[in-house]
Amino acid sequence: MAETRLPETTVENILEFYDEAPCGLLSTRPDGTIVAANDTLLAWTGRRRDQVLQRIRIQELLSIAGRVFWDKHLFPMLRMQGQMHEVALDLLEPEGRRIPVLLTGAAKLDADGAPVLFRFTILDATERRQFERDLLRARARAERSAESKAELVHMVGHDIRSALNGILGGAALLADTDLSDEQQEFLRFVQQAARTLLDLSDNVLRAGRIEAGGLVPEEREFDLRELVARSCDLLRPRAEEKGLSLTAETDPAIPDRLIGDPVKLGQVLGNLLGNAVKFTRVGSVRAEAWLAADLCDSVLLDFRVSDTGIGIAAERLHRIFEAFTQESYETGLEHGGAGLGLAICQRLLGLYGSRLEVESEPGRGTTFGFRLRLMKA
Amino acid sequence: MIGSRGPGREQDERASPAASPAALRDPLLRHNVTVAGSGAETLVFAHGFGCDQNIWRLVAPAFSATHRLALFDWPGCGGAPAEAFDPVRHRTLQGYADDLLAICAALSLKDAVFIGHSVSAMIGLLAAIREPTRFSRLVLVTPSPCYLNAEGYAGGFEPEDIDELLELFENNRLGWPAALAPLVMGNPERPDLTAELEASFCRTDPEVARSFARVTFLSDNREDLPQVRTPSLILQCAQDVIAPETVGAYMHRAMRDSRLVTLSASGHCPQLSAPEDTIAAIRTYLGIRHG
Structure with a gap:
């Protein structure tokens, strides 16, 4: 107060400010008994000061559900954490009308750290509550x-x-x-x-x-070596047509039987291999799977599909996983397709908590890679 | 990682999210079990809905000189990972009792004392019926076998009160900030920032909270009460909206070897509002001399 510099003619009346503040102010003992309240709050709750002070507890201004919320959550929080921030509750008027409010509170502690008072500022949240309801409705409509x-x-x-x-x-x-x-x-x-x-x-x-979230990864036993080889075999006719060499290599340390979703993993590999063949004019396409770590009951595997194709310019790399974009409009025209493949791969891998990574050098080739954790059979 | 040709066997830095599979299998890690104190007898403290093991902070240390203490969090509460929550198994209090018994087995408990608050009192009771040798005594703090009013039974709540309560939990910290925090922080790739924002006392995963609230307030365990063989202390408070005195009296009548103590403290959490009285009541029941 002493620090406040006001024009000499203006003097703040702190008590008046307390009573007429544009928010409710309330102090209670730790058991909730109200010991102070400002005029604003009393006006909202439709009660006189002598009906409230030392007479009722803050819980009694709340609905039954609000009281439970107080007892089970707010009181423990105030007691243990010393504060709560913008909790949405309804205050009840004596006639039962509800006033949506936001309650912020802090505990005043004694020298031993035990709470002696809880102090609250209470904001009228009628408009905000309406806004929240509108938002929820808008979300439901959008969905x-x-x-x-x-x-x-x-x-x-x-x-x-x-x-x-x-x-x-x-x-x-x-x-x-x-x-x-x-x-x-x-x-x-x-x-x-x-x-x-x-x-x-x-x-x-x-x-x-x-x-639509309609895809859930399956979990069944499969042979990874066979899966990688079969994915390559499917693309071999197209690769041979273009005179490309297509090879597969699987780390011998990878266990024979793993548990996962061979169909979705096959889709990802097929997509990456298909792109690699599509965007490579001369040279080779290669699929690899390496054991990155053996974690007792599961393994971490690194998959790579690399080509010696046209490559992707650095400034475009970050956009290639978005749906409906392809490396460039021109190559899109030349090679066909809507650029959905990579976005699909990314989402399929997302089901496993994994993601595609890419390295590329225009004119030299591209490598796509991802890491998967698969359980051992 | 992509550029390197050949097998790299380095430890993966991205492979360990919040909870590793190993942590989820070990009940002691899964439930963030804290063991303290020393003594021949173990006290197992279980927190109720809306809180975590910190709720025992003013009570548990009083027993550390005479007892071994075990505290834990239910799935998705406090320090227990939300991944430990199973939407199917945790649809009933029996699922939670499974968790409690798994903790007991991991600690090799026999004839321990179970101290459970609110809904956890019921969970402990179900566990005691299933494996009677685990606990020698139960301390049930502000318990209620059924929150809804029924024919000839005053649980204290009508269904619409429960609906409003579930909505309150949903609209508040347990729902809004968890959903909005990533937007506000504008950084969904950095869940650690958001976690810091949310981390606090009584932190509860919103999905878990919804389900836990439902199973807490909609369960009816009245028929289980007569099956309890374990001696028990029912600790209730004066003026508790959640577990009114009539409910404590009902439990006392239904449970054969039970003792009922009513504390003068008001509210639902005497371990916070009247820790000294709570400690004294438990000590008396356990036959420990007041220190």
Whole structure:
């Protein structure tokens, strides 16, 4: 007080400020008995000072639920921690009307550290409570709307797939008929484009499923060596077509049988290998799995898929895991695809608490890696 | 890590989140068990809903010269990891009793004294029915076998009171800040910052709190009371909204070898509001001379 410098004509009346403060002020003994309250608070609660002081406990201004909350949580917190911050409660008027408030409190301790008083500031939170309710409602609306959009994508995706399968089937029948070289060439374009579109719709459907939280990793026994080899075999025809060498190596120290989700792990490896083959014109693609640590009942494995492809510029590296972006718009056009694959890999790995990492040098190649903890069978 | 070719066998720095699988399997780590004091007899202290083992801070040390003390946290409360919480097993108080018995087994307890507050009094009672040799005596602090009013029984609460209470817990520290803290901190990649913000007395994981509150306030264990063979002390407070005096009297009638003591302290947490009286009542019951 002595430090406060006011114009000489203005003198603060501390008592008046206490009573007329734009917030409720309240002091209680540790058992909750009210020993002081300002006018603002008394006006809110519709009670006279002589009805309150030494007569009622703060718990009696609360609903039954509020009293329990006080006893089970707020009182222990004040007693042990000496303070509580902006707790949302309702004060009850004698007629039963509720006033939403925010209660902040601190304990005044005696020389031995035992509390003698609890002091509270109480803010009227009617508007804030309304705002919170609006927020909750808005969130519920947004979630419903996202759900219905996901359903729409799912439905349209399936319709597109059926139509594409019709096109591919028709094209296959057409290929068996007598066609000129030129016609065969045109038909190959149609088949290629239809297949690309089919992959894309598969990916959209899969991404939608992960988004909806509908994917839970399975846990079953599988052979990791076989999985890595099979993932490579699936890509081998495409790699050979481009004259690329495709090799797999699995650390001999990795146990034969592990527990995990071979389908999802296969999807991740397949996606990474598919990208590597797609973005490499000459050279090689390589899949590796190494034992990083043996943790008794589980193992930490490092997976790597590397290529000698076109690489990714440093400034674009951080964006490649976002859905619907591909390394660049140009390569997207050249190589096709909506850039969903990496986003899907990232989300699948996220189910295991893992994530994809990437290192790349434009013109030299790219390495994708991730680390997984798998239980031993 | 990606660049290196060949097997690297370094310890993984990202591999240990809040709780390692080993910590989750060991009941002593899973429940943040603290052992102190020395003596032939062990006192096991169990905290109630909305708190953690710190609630015994003013009472437990008084017994450290005469007893071995074991304190612990329920899953997701205080220092016990939320991963220790099993949404299926912890749907009933029996699931919590399993936890308590696992702690007892890990400490090789026989004829210990169980001291449980509020809902934990019921959990201890269920554990004592299942494995009667673990505890020689039960101290039940402000217990209630059923919070809801029923035919011929005044638990003190109507269903809508419980709903409002669950909402209160949800709207307050147990719900809002945990959900909002990452947004406020703007740094979801650094859970340690958020954890620091939330870490405090009575810290409870919001998911766990919701479930624990539900099982606490909606359980009805009245039929279990006559099955208890273990002698017990029922410690109740005057003017306790949560466990009214009529409830203490009901328990005393239903439990064969029970003693009922009513402390003059008001409220639900005599270990905080009247630690001296609480210590004295437990000492008298255990037959320890007042020091």
